Amino acid sequence: MTTQDESQGGRNNARSLAELHALGIMKKMPAALQLDSTEPVDLPTVTAPSLDGVSVVQVAPAPLTEQDLVERFDALRRKHADSRERQPGEEVALEDEVLLDVLGYANERLIPYSAKENWWTRVAADPVVPGFFEALVGAKVGQSFVIELTLPEHYPVEALRGQSARFLLEVRAARELKVLDDDAPELLSRLGMGSTTDIMRKLGDELAQERLAEADRLTQERVMDVLVERTPVELSAALLDEEIRRRWADSERPLLLRKDFQQDELQDALEGWQADPLTRMDAAYRITLALALRAIAERDGIQPDRAATEAMLTDLADFTGVSREEMGRSVKEDAALAQRLFEMALRTSIIDHVMKQVTLTPAAA
Known part of the structure; x- marks a missing residue:
């Protein structure tokens, strides 16, 4: 069910590395790269797509409206209620x-x-x-x-x-x-951001930065779409089924087991994922993109950037609530976690390499 975002009432405690694996935080890389993290799967071979002449129109940031500011301020009021x-x-x-x-x-x-x-x-x-x-x-x-x-x-x-x-x-x-009133002195004191005018200005700046980041992400997606279009490959139904099964096994299956689902019920749930057209399209896209990026890395000799890897370790430490030093030790001791980090860093380096090769055309006013 696609619904409202989780509220701020979720857990804020530091997460253990075991929880980190359970949450699947390391699944940000494309699907086919994940296929290497368990038993081997036969993947088709592709020719690295050419980056010559790749040109896309940049996505313009979505306009900022008064309603956007009101909703962000309302969320802030609820957070401090x-x-x-x-x-x-x-x-x-x-x-x-x-x-x-x-x-x-x-x-x-x-x-x-x-x-x-x-x-x-x-x-x-x-x-x-x-x-x-x-x-x-x-x-x-x-x-x-x-x-x-x-x-x-x-x-x-x-x-x-x-x-x-x-x-x-x-x-x-x-x-x-x-929830306190908009102009309640106690609310302004809790927010610690100055007057109501100051707060709205700061929220506007935050939203503007978020819109810019989102526009950059969508522009990057347009470039990735071109790579997929330039990477002809036939993906078997069995490969798509297996990729979807692994994603389902990582995300939904543990929950259903805790709900005492029996084997036939688990199979029905999996088949629901595998039969969903959008899920199959997404799996095909992700696998194709991953194969294209991997082929580009091999052709162009791309390796993970050390700075990007260090930044990921820092972000991961912040997310789990452990120190940067402890995270570094854990990665050295946990081969699976180290492999996931390597794959994420490699993906980041490949995408950076690709984005430097393409032509980005400013969006029309």
């Missing part, structure tokens, strides 16, 4: 934050990507699944219940649009928020 944990048996209210376990079903099969565990989210209407969050109002903390609704015509999974769906939920926790 007074909160009260609701007690077992107490009812959930609109605008609460709730901790949910969710399983979604349609046509008697688990909906791909619908399984969620320990999910903090806001109880507010969401156009992606109309009626879902509204149905949480009045539910009791500790209660398990069912939400039945018809998936809208714009639901992300095209094959399920207009279908009846059933979501099994457990409300594991909830908290009531008392």
Whole structure:
């Protein structure tokens, strides 16, 4: 189920390296590079795509609107609101934050990507699944219940649009928020960012920087699209199935095992992923891109940049909450983690190499 972003109520504690592996934080590299991380898989050989004449139009940053600022300020107000944990048996209210376990079903099969565990989210209407969050109002903390609704015509999974769906939920926790008024002196004091005018200016600057970064990312994606177009390759159905299986096994399978799913139920869940057209398209794209980048690295003699590797180690240390020194020792002792870091650093170096070879045309005003 594609829904609202997880709220700020998630865990903020330092993560162990074991949790790091479980969270799959090292899965940012393209899919085919991940195929090397377990038992060998036969991959097709491709010719490195030419970088000659690659030219793309840069993506312009999305315009910043007043509504964008209002929503960012609202999120900031919620982050600094007074909160009260609701007690077992107490009812959930609109605008609460709730901790949910969710399983979604349609046509008697688990909906791909619908399984969620320990999910903090806001109880507010969401156009992606109309009626879902509204149905949480009045539910009791500790209660398990069912939400039945018809998936809208714009639901992300095209094959399920207009279908009846059933979501099994457990409300594991909830908290009531008392959000301070926009101009409350206490709110300004908690934010520590000056006056309301100062806050809005800073939020505007943050959003502008985020829009610029997003535009750069989308421009890079356009370049990657060209590489995929220039890399003809036939990918077998078996290879796509295996790639999807590995992604499913890393992300959804552990959750379903904790929910006591039996083997036939696990197989049904996997087949749901493998049958989803968008999932198959994504797997094919990622594998093709990974093969293209790897071929470019071999042709052009690209190796990971030391500075990029060091930056990744620092980011990883910040994410896990361990020191940079401890992270370095862990990488030396953990061959799998070291291999993932190497692959991520290599991918970064290859993409940097590619981006220096292409022509970027400024977007029209």
